[in-house]
Amino acid sequence: MEISAQLVKELRDRTQAGFMECRKALADAAGDMEKAFGILKQKGSLHAQKKSDRVTSEGLVSSYIHAGSKIGVLIEVNCETDFVARTEDFKTLTKDLAMHIAAASPKVVDRKDMDEKIVSEARERFLEEAKDKPENVRHKIVEGKLDKFLQESCLLEQAYVKDPGITVRDLINAAIAKLGENVIVNRFVRYQIGEANG
Structure with a gap:
């Protein structure tokens, strides 16, 4: 399948990956932009894992x-x-x-940098907000809200x-x-x- 330079450029702009890497991802994904993005996202995570213990001085x-x-x-x-x-x-x-x-x-x-006191206060606040919910779902609601709070923070x-x-x-x-x-x-x-x- 022929991959257009414009499609490669769009993927490069979105991912910051190299030209040849974007072209290969698009070829592997049969020109599907979202699939190619997923391929490059996975590769980026793998690259990062391999390099994560290297010293950054x-x-x-x-x-x-x-x-x-x-x-x-x-x-x-x-x-x-x-x-x-x-x-x-x-x-x-x-x-x-x-x-x-x-x-x-x-x-x-x-997340590991977040002050435990702030996390505890947020959990207490979410428990208070969910106090009228049934016991069997209260924990899930609180943990869901806490997870969203941490993602945003x-x-x-x-x-x-x-x-x-x-x-x-x-x-x-x-x-x-x-x-x-x-x-x-x-x-x-x-x-x-x-x-x-x-």
Whole structure:
């Protein structure tokens, strides 16, 4: 099957994967964009898993100031080598992540970073909200709400603002596959005028 350059470009724009990788995924999916996206998403996750224990001692601190200068973000994104840190792809990734944080206001990078006290308070609040529900479904309701709360609070689990069809973790996994190095978000801080703790 002949795969058009336009179709490859659309998939590249969506996934940040290389040209040949997108072309192969589209060929394997018989030109079906969603199937090809699924193939590349799976590959990105596999690439990320293979590289996840590599040391990330290089990287960049990037910033984003939203129009009107009422919201600002500083973010540290790490990779394995200074060479990759200086590439346009890596710089673009750090800028996109900072912009996402400004828009989506995550609290932490990953679930493991969430303060147990905040999780306990959220669970109590959801238990109170579900107190009139039958006993046999109350636990499922609370756990479902807690899971949604954590997804919305944790950067890696949020839907990426530029493409809600993928998560921030998917975006980073695609970058890992493209750059050939482990990439992690080490930390970030988001400032907003009028917020006490940024």
